[in-house]
Amino acid sequence: MDILEMIANDVVEGEMDEIADHVQEALDGGMEPKKVLDEGMLKGMNTVGDLFKEGEMFVPEVLMSAKTMDEGMEILKPLLKEGDVTKAGVVVMATVKGDLHDIGKKLVCMMLEGAGFEIHDLGVDVTPEEIRDAVKEKNPDIVGMSAMLTTTMLSMQDTVALLKQDATTQNVKIMIGGAPANPDVATEMGANYSADASAAVDLAVSLVS
Ligand code: B12
Incomplete structure (x- = not known):
């Protein structure tokens, strides 16, 4: 599993204690913060949305995923340039x-x-x-x-x-x-x-x- 897959997986599985280390590892390896966000964390969150829609994930798990996402965002937010996050x-x-x-x-x-x-x-x-x-x-x-x-x-x-x-x-x-x-x-x-x-x-x- 590459580092982006690990980060996406952290979000899906609600691995709150793991995600910060993985995000840091990706950044230390020279990866752009936006790539970590889009191809790691948001990819994981999309999977969460799909699983919730299909009835394969339930409210407590979605809340864990959201908290995990927050943990990762704490590290990424200061590094993301204005305009990096497309506002829907x-x-x-x-x-x-x-x-x-x-x-x-x-x-x-x-x-x-x-x-x-x-x-x-x-x-x-x-x-x-x-x-x-x-x-x-x-x-x-x-x-x-x-x-x-x-x-x-x-x-x-x-x-x-x-x-x-x-x-x-x-x-x-x-x-x-x-x-x-x-x-x-x-x-x-x-x-x-x-x-x-x-x-x-x-x-x-x-x-x-
Ligand atoms: C948890 C709960 C509480 C908790 C709330 C805690 C909290 N922080 O939210 C507490 C214990 C405080 C509570 C209090 C009361 N509750 Co209450 N409660 C519930 C319960 C069990 C679950 C609600 C819930 O969180 N569901 C899980 C979430 C994920 O689902 P959801 O809220 O439906 O949200 C989803 C969708 O609806 C939608 N959605 C929700 N909001 C929005 C907004 C937008 C814009 C969009 C697009 C979509 C969307 O997306 C969500 C996610 O998928 C329900 C029963 C039930 N099964 O629904 C009763 C229920 C809602 N409660 C009820 C009642 C009567 C009360 C009380 C009056 C009880 C009392 N006598 O004191 C008080 C009222 C307090 C008040 N003034 O609001 C009744 C309402 C009956 C009615 N038709 O009016 C219910 C239906 C229970 C019952 N069968 O009698 N309650």
């Missing part, structure tokens, strides 16, 4: 007001980050006004909203309505997800829906292209 787009993400569930949302954020999106995660229990203000400040391509309670779906609706009211926020693309969401509710709201984190990446890519 900017996303403002939140779990809506009244809702504290964030496991799924974090997973979506991590997969989007792995796909090159810049993520501004506003956290949980975020009001429509806070989301609107973040959209004004960060000027994202996409707003992502998560809700796990039937009752908090209403807050999603309120947020979409608020964003549509303001000329500076009305054109932002919106995607929603979480257990009570579905394609029909999304369409009714003027938003887009995806069922899981890997589908969310495909959706986000299609929304910015």
Whole structure:
């Protein structure tokens, strides 16, 4: 196995204690940081996305892979030149007001980050006004909203309505997800829906292209 395969494998297997040494070894051998990122870590993350989609990897393992990715990024980040990482787009993400569930949302954020999106995660229990203000400040391509309670779906609706009211926020693309969401509710709201984190990446890519 060459060093890039080892790094990709570290991400897939969640080898948090190994990846830093392997990334360093690749760099010491003269490899470009961008190559380590693209052909090592991101290649591994793509495999994670595929395995998750196929039901062969589950949430705890994906979280381990994401943490492993973070460990490797700690070393690479200072070395990557501006422009080395192609930014796929900017996303403002939140779990809506009244809702504290964030496991799924974090997973979506991590997969989007792995796909090159810049993520501004506003956290949980975020009001429509806070989301609107973040959209004004960060000027994202996409707003992502998560809700796990039937009752908090209403807050999603309120947020979409608020964003549509303001000329500076009305054109932002919106995607929603979480257990009570579905394609029909999304369409009714003027938003887009995806069922899981890997589908969310495909959706986000299609929304910015
Ligand atoms: C873990 C959990 C909790 C944890 C949350 C911890 C945390 N940090 O998130 C705790 C214990 C705090 C909790 C509390 C409550 N919970 Co709870 N909880 C769950 C549970 C078991 C799992 C949710 C989860 O994390 N799933 C795993 C993730 C990976 O899946 P996911 O969230 O669906 O996310 C995926 C997709 O939906 C999608 N997605 C998610 N967000 C987004 C966003 C975008 C933009 C996109 C595109 C996609 C996307 O991608 C994700 C990854 O693939 C569910 C039951 C269940 N099986 O779903 C109940 C559940 C959601 N909870 C429920 C309830 C009722 C509550 C409480 C009201 C309980 C109580 N009486 O206190 C409180 C409410 C607190 C609040 N105000 O939010 C109900 C909701 C019922 C309903 N229809 O409203 C459920 C369905 C359980 C049940 N069957 O009754 N809960």
